[in-house]
Amino acid sequence: MENAAAATPAAKKPAAKKPAAKKKTTKKRQAPKKTLVVVESPAKAKTIEKYLGRRYMVRASMGHLRDLPKSQFGIDVENDFEPKYINIRGKGDLIKELKKDAKNADKVYLASDPDREGEAIAWHLSFILGIDPTTDCRIVFNEITKPAIQAAVKEPRPINMDRVDAQQARRMLDRIVGYKLSPLLWRKVRKGLSAGRVQSVTVKLICDREKEIQAFNSEEYWTVGMKLRKDKSPMFAAELALVDGKKLAIHEEDGKTFVLHDGEAAKSLANELKKVPLTVAAVKKSERKRRPAAPFTTSSMQQDAARKLGFTSRRTMMFAQQLYEGVELGGLGRQGLITYMRTDSTRISELAQNEAKAFLTETLGAEYVPAKPNIYAAGKKAQDAHEAIRPTSIANTPEAVEPFLTKEQAKLYRLIWQRFAASQMTPAVYDTMSVTIDAGARCQLKSSGSRLKFAGFTAVYAGADATKKEKDVVLPELAAGDTLTLESVDPQQHFTEPPPRYNDASLVKTLEEKEIGRPSTYAPIIETIQARGYVQRIEKHFQPTELGFLVLDMLEEYFKKIVDVKFTANLENELDEIAEGKVEKNDLLREFYDPFEKQVETADEAIGHVELPVEVSDVRCEKCGRMMVVKQGRFGKFLACPGFPECRNTKPILKDTGVKCPKCGGAIVERKTRRGRMFYGCNNYPDCDYTTWDTPLQEKCPECGSFLLKHHYKNGRTLTYCSNDDCKTREGSPINEELAKMRERLAKKHAKDETAKAEAKSKEQQA
Numbered sequence: 001m002e003n004a005a006a007a008t009p010a011a012k013k014p015a016a017k018k019p020a021a022k023k024k025t026t027k028k029r030q031a032p033k034k035t036l037v038v039v040e041s042p043a044k045a046k047t048i049e050k051y052l053g054r055r056y057m058v059r060a061s062m063g064h065l066r067d068l069p070k071s072q073f074g075i076d077v078e079n080d081f082e083p084k085y086i087n088i089r090g091k092g093d094l095i096k097e098l099k100k101d102a103k104n105a106d107k108v109y110l111a112s113d114p115d116r117e118g119e120a121i122a123w124h125l126s127f128i129l130g131i132d133p134t135t136d137c138r139i140v141f142n143e144i145t146k147p148a149i150q151a152a153v154k155e156p157r158p159i160n161m162d163r164v165d166a167q168q169a170r171r172m173l174d175r176i177v178g179y180k181l182s183p184l185l186w187r188k189v190r191k192g193l194s195a196g197r198v199q200s201v202t203v204k205l206i207c208d209r210e211k212e213i214q215a216f217n218s219e220e221y222w223t224v225g226m227k228l229r230k231d232k233s234p235m236f237a238a239e240l241a242l243v244d245g246k247k248l249a250i251h252e253e254d255g256k257t258f259v260l261h262d263g264e265a266a267k268s269l270a271n272e273l274k275k276v277p278l279t280v281a282a283v284k285k286s287e288r289k290r291r292p293a294a295p296f297t298t299s300s301m302q303q304d305a306a307r308k309l310g311f312t313s314r315r316t317m318m319f320a321q322q323l324y325e326g327v328e329l330g331g332l333g334r335q336g337l338i339t340y341m342r343t344d345s346t347r348i349s350e351l352a353q354n355e356a357k358a359f360l361t362e363t364l365g366a367e368y369v370p371a372k373p374n375i376y377a378a379g380k381k382a383q384d385a386h387e388a389i390r391p392t393s394i395a396n397t398p399e400a401v402e403p404f405l406t407k408e409q410a411k412l413y414r415l416i417w418q419r420f421a422a423s424q425m426t427p428a429v430y431d432t433m434s435v436t437i438d439a440g441a442r443c444q445l446k447s448s449g450s451r452l453k454f455a456g457f458t459a460v461y462a463g464a465d466a467t468k469k470e471k472d473v474v475l476p477e478l479a480a481g482d483t484l485t486l487e488s489v490d491p492q493q494h495f496t497e498p499p500p501r502y503n504d505a506s507l508v509k510t511l512e513e514k515e516i517g518r519p520s521t522y523a524p525i526i527e528t529i530q531a532r533g534y535v536q537r538i539e540k541h542f543q544p545t546e547l548g549f550l551v552l553d554m555l556e557e558y559f560k561k562i563v564d565v566k567f568t569a570n571l572e573n574e575l576d577e578i579a580e581g582k583v584e585k586n587d588l589l590r591e592f593y594d595p596f597e598k599q600v601e602t603a604d605e606a607i608g609h610v611e612l613p614v615e616v617s618d619v620r621c622e623k624c625g626r627m628m629v630v631k632q633g634r635f636g637k638f639l640a641c642p643g644f645p646e647c648r649n650t651k652p653i654l655k656d657t658g659v660k661c662p663k664c665g666g667a668i669v670e671r672k673t674r675r676g677r678m679f680y681g682c683n684n685y686p687d688c689d690y691t692t693w694d695t696p697l698q699e700k701c702p703e704c705g706s707f708l709l710k711h712h713y714k715n716g717r718t719l720t721y722c723s724n725d726d727c728k729t730r731e732g733s734p735i736n737e738e739l740a741k742m743r744e745r746l747a748k749k750h751a752k753d754e755t756a757k758a759e760a761k762s763k764e765q766q767a
Contacts, residue, residue: 033106037139037153038098038125040112044144047326047334048111051146052153059101061112065091066124068171073179075172081589083172085124095128102129109156114140114386115342115520116579120167123159133159142386144326144336145393166579169588173197173571176593177562180600185551188607193551194532197562197571198517200555202525203534204563205510206502207544207552216498221250221259222266223494226445227487228278228437233476235487238437242444243269250496266491269443276440278484284434288450289427292457294346294376295388295420298519299512301341304419306505309411310540313504313523317341319412320389329396329404337401338416339390342520346376346388348423356424359394364459368425376423390420422461429454433475437484449475501541515569536637539678550610558603561596614642623649654683659696659707662723664688668696693742696723703729711735 034057039045042060049058066085068074076082087095102108110125112118118140126133136156141148174197181195224240240248242258249257260266296304298317305316320341326334353373360369376388391413398414405413430450437445451472452458502510508522517525529535534548544552552563561567571592577583615630621641628639630653641647654669657680661668666684671691673679680696682688694709697720701708706724713719721735730736 033104035107035109035153036101036105037109037111038129040118040121041321041325043322043325044336047144047336048149050334051144051149056153057101057105059098061098061121061125062091062094064088064121064124065095065098065128068175073175075175077593080586081172081593083168085127087128098125099129102131108137109139109153110137110159111139111141111152113342114142114340116163116167116170117520119160119163120171123161123164126159133161143339143392144324148392162581163579165585166575169578169585170575172589173592176589176596180596181555181559181562184600184604184607185554187604187609188554189547189551189610190612193547195551195555195562196528198521198568199525199528199532199534200552200563201516201565201568202507202511203529203544203548203552204556204565205507205514206529206535206542207549209499209502210544213498213501218498219250219496220261221494221496222263223248223260223492224266224270224273225490225492226273227490228445228447228484229487230476230478230482230484234474236447236449236475238435238445238447240269240273240439240443241446244442250494260491263491263493266493270489270491273439273443273489274486276443278445278486279438280435280478280480280482280484281438281444282436282480283478286432286434287453288430288432290430290456290458291427292374292422292425292461293419295348295390295423296416297344297346297388298342299344299508299522301389301416302508302522303505304415305412306503306508308415311408311412311504312537313508313526315408316412317523319406319408320416322409323405323413323416327401327404327409329401335396336392337396337413339387339392341389343386343388344519345386348373348390348420349387352387352390352394353424356394356421360421360425364425367454368456368459370424370426374423374425388420389416391417394421418461422457425457425460426454428452428456428458433478435475435478447475449473501543503541507542514565515572516565518572547612550612554603554607554610558607559596559599617653619651621647621649623647656683657696658698661688661690662706663690668692692723701727701729703727711738 032055034055037048037052037056037058038061039048039058040061040063042062045058045060049056052058065088067088068083069086072084074084076084108129108131110122110131112121112125119138122138123133125131126137131137136158138159139152139156141152177197177200178194182193185193185195226238226240227235228238229235242248244258246256246258249259251257252259260269294300301320302313302316305311306313309316311319320338323337324339324341326336328334357369357373394417396417398410398417401413402410429452431453432450433448435447437447439445449472451474500506504526507526511517511522511525512519529548530537533545534551535542535544537543555563574583574588578585578588617628617630617639619628619639620626621628621643624641624643624647626641626643626647628649628651629642630637631640631650637653639651639653641649652671654671657668657670659668660666661682661684664682664684664687666682666688668680668690669683671679671681679691679693681691692709694711697708697710699708700706701722701724704722704724704727706722706727708720709723711719711721719735719738721733722729724730
């Protein structure tokens with residue numbers, strides 16, 4: 001029992017209470033802050049964010065966020081040219097978002113483009129986001145590829161203030177000229193005009209060329225071509241080269257040259273050649289090497305795209321920007337396809353050279369790749385800030401990426417890829433043969449031929465100035481003393497021609513040679529002078545307008561330095577020196593501003609109001625009865641009612657070709673598409689729908705009497721043909737195939753447009 005009692009709970013002392021356990025508090029783990037990278041464009045931001053991963057957020061500034069105000073001068077001349085920058089209107093929300101992201105970021109990297117403009121954008125961003133520009137906040141990359149982007153974030157640097165100052169100096173020089181000269185033009189000529197520092201010089205170049213053309217006197221001259229044969233060999237061509245020991249030429253040079261001025265003299269000499277023996281005097285055989293061109297710079301890319309693709313400078317730069325920023329390549333994701341497109345350098349990185357060597361060796365063979373990589377000298381004034389324009393990977397062949405690109409992107413990418421690949425290849429080798437032929441005692445003939453021995457770089461690229469590969473010109477085996485037979489002789493009439501008007505390619509080339517502007521400015525210059533109405537593009541060539549001549553004459557009289565080519569080039573060089581830290585920005589601005597300000601005051605007092613001449617047409621306004629006048633607009637001349645603003649009637653100027661419409665007998669006139677392309681149509685449109693892209697000629701077909709048309713090929717070649725599809729002269733003509741292709745393209749476009757309309761209508765009905 002005792003044992004039992006002892007075991008009862010009552011016998012035990014109450015147990016001490018354990019202290020209450022503390023409640024566990026779980027702290028929320030804060031996500032690590034990300035690094036903010038600010039680039040210029042949203043397309044670029046998407047590509048870069050994919051390469052950098054989750055620890056980074058990439059945002060776009062959409063270009064500049066601050067600039068000089070539009071409504072005022074914005075430069076305090078008396079206070080060391082202190083600029084007054086303001087946030088650009090419409091970018092307030094974007095600035096708020098960027099500030100918010102910067103506040104929440106661990107680090108901020110400013111990754112605007114790797115040029116002076118980009119450096120200035122980074123500097124403005126540093127001010128807006130409260131970043132010290134002397135800290136390592138700036139990153140740059142020449143290509144948007146994963147290795148390049150990852151390497152860039154590992155090598156941040158401070159903002160280069162010398163380059164920023166160079167950009168600021170350029171911006172302020174342009175502001176000084178624009179805001180001082182433009183109001184003067186408003187007061188003296190008409191409202192809405194403007195004058196720019198570099199644009200004015202470009203207008204002068206175009207006007208000077210037009211004056212040369214207008215002053216040019218054409219001279220007649222003749223050449224004599226022949227077809228020769230040795231025994232039963234194929235015929236080959238030769239040209240008359242010497243007469244009485246004098247070189248056959250276009251102009252006489254103090255008795256050193258012989259000129260055939262008229263047809264009688266040419267035909268007399270041709271008859272003489274038919275009677276004299278033809279003997280081979282000398283044969284020279286040699287090997288000629290043709291070396292590849294350097295990879296593209298901005299300028300050479302714009303020139304080649306204009307020549308071969310028909311692109312304007314603006315379009316070339318737009319498509320290049322898209323290729324640089326990145327394109328979706330299916331399963332491979334978004335990739336930047338080319339390196340930075342604003343460069344004056346021909347330098348190629350060792351990595352790219354090695355990749356090209358391996359690729360070309362594997363695909364073409366070792367004989368197509370030089371033992372040492374080709375090195376190209378940059379121009380004297382080249383900044384050489386980064387590489388030439390090239391594919392980010394030569395393995396991305398044009399054929400591989402074409403399905404993912406637009407038609408225009410694909411064309412430009414192919415050109416860039418081919419030019420780069422060719423630049424890393426061996427020369428093309430030709431066997432050449434030059435033959436001198438004695439024709440009696442008085443004359444000497446010349447004939448030359450060449451045969452491609454080894455394709456070299458031409459296996460991938462025709463060349464900088466060629467639109468297609470060279471054709472072999474094969475001569476028969478000839479030796480000194482061989483007697484030749486004259487099969488035919490053909491005297492041909494020629495006329496000396498004036499210098500050609502500038503097109504996109506030649507204007508960019510001239511601007512580069514004369515050191516006017518810089519690679520990034522060529523396209524904006526050309527666009528601006530057209531937008532101002534000083535220059536118009538007619539059939540791909542630039543022609544000055546009356547307004548352009550008038551404004552240039554005024555500038556040449558009162559502001560000689562502004563339109564002086566050498567002065568403008570020297571100013572560009574001084575801007576380069578600012579970027580290199582050799583010249584102070586304010587010193588350059590003061591040196592320019594003080595004399596310029598006095599010139600403006602003098603011109604304002606001296607120039608009276610200038611009346612633009614009014615050209616009255618013979619077309620009566622159908623709305624109010626006044627005779628319409630010719631006006632100059634952004635897209636060329638047009639007819640407008642002089643009763644503006646009461647009567648706002650306008651109509652295009654229709655130039656009569658002098659050819660009657662084959663459908664209704666109306667007049668065929670020149671017309672333009674919305675994009676400015678010339679075509680020809682009946683003036684009775686819309687009642688008559690006859691149109692053609694080819695130029696109607698007043699000449700008649702000798703076979704059927706229909707009018708002739710001239711077709712222009714992209715390579716500059718022309719072909720004249722009968723407009724009557726059933727004419728015998730059209731049988732087997734190459735124009736039939738060309739016209740069939742054009743009709744097929746139009747039919748496809750029409751079908752595509754109809755499909756798009758049907759889809760849009762379907763969506764509208766569903767909504």
